[in-house]
Amino acid sequence: MMNPIHTQIVHTFSGSLKPETDVLAEEIPIALVYNGISHVVLMATPQDLAELALGFSLTEGILTDVSQLYDLQIESDCQGISVQMEISSARFVALKERRRSMTGRTGCGLCGIDSLTAALPDIQALERTDKISNQHITQAVSELRHHQALREQTGSLHGAAWVVDGQIQAAFEDIGRHNALDKLLGYLSKNQIDKQNGFIVVSSRASYEMVAKAATLGVGCVVAVSAATALAVRVAEQANMTLIGFAKPQQFVVYSGVEYIE
Template sequence: MNYTPAQNRTVWVAQAGECSSTSDNISAEIPVALVYNGISHVVLMATPANIAELALGFSLSEGIIENAEQIYTIEITEHLHGVVAEIELASAAFARLKSRRRQISGRTGCGLCGIDSLAAVQPEIEPVLRDWHVEFSIIGRALTDFNHHQQLRAQTGSVHGVAWADKAGKIVTVREDIGRHNALDKLIGWGLHAKVDWKHGFVVLSSRASFEMVMKSAITGIGCIVAVSAPTTYAIDLAHKANITLVGFARHNRQVIYTHPQFFHP
């Protein structure tokens, strides 16, 4: 198999009393199995791109590893029905994984599938360390840059984008996926490889700021989240606890700051 992020399909367009066929680019959605030390842990529905980054970012943001050095190898193989990521974990990380007893089947819209108790929803998270302030104009600059980097969305119109912006508001990189959690995990995986200092920049989300997105950011050490849509109450509460500045409904001329406005300059 040769999986690609977008596939061309024939569609029929009804307009002005007529129906005609044309071609359209459609986002690809495939199962991705993450297998740790030979044991299948989770199946994610994802866009077939940057799978190794997805595996690395998911491993960190879900608390399976504490740093990138606890993963020795990631091998990606394509199969008839999807992709398998074989991940070799350090023994300490694997022991932690087994103790969680989490065998789940993930969906693109689900960030907490398989959690077996309410106490497990919100883990203990250290407050993110902060040493700089984000500015209104910098966010606006990043939003303009963000629109120019979402290539798969421009082709298909059906994926989420997550970007990393530096302190000047320049988009450093963007990851896209049908699942917003997957897109963030891909970005986190990229950042671990690139040894990004998460304290000196912010993430931009094309989606709403849900609890899961804030939780993954907090675990990673990201101190500012800018979302083009709304947050939820649970996301706001966690962002407050984690010392994260959460910005929603982000536009060039208006932004809503939900937590830690002391780190925001108008």
């Protein structure tokens, strides 16, 4: 686990000034390099970077299967960290073709895609037989904070967790909500975990990008502690996904896929 940064601050309360020590989350540039070519630089929390790189590669369509990633090495220098990946020649050719139509990268979200067709791709409807317990949803939301150690220390990190039968099986943190989700999705894919046998809880809102990333990899349900956007709901409906927002220990809002909740 990454060690947080300690810094001296001045705390103001009722007009008085008091020197204190505070804890800050680390945020550094992470370059994702494919077959020797740097493709994108993400600002991220420097932990679980192999999962981040794999999850990003899959959710962005750079890879369509884990088997297309042949090797991954993490290298550090004074400026940041690079994740060096060797991918199949076919996927590298597709990546180079994609780069010709891109204007830049933002480090998260839609990542500089300049085509509306590319930004809003068709997402296939999931074939689902799963059912999600109402109790398991509220139980997982109650336990999420216990799996966010860095957030407890710093107050500034997002979390994404995988839940099976109400129990959090894996959780990842990052300064960026997209990064936290990519880390989780990378972990699930690397370990060949059945994405229909559980659901995801995120400590953020449910934006289009978050829902699209989960749907692209076949996740049937996303639970967010904050609201969903209108586009996120439309994508969830298109994907036959259960999308839940404003999740609290005893209540939540169902935007789509209510028929899968029992």
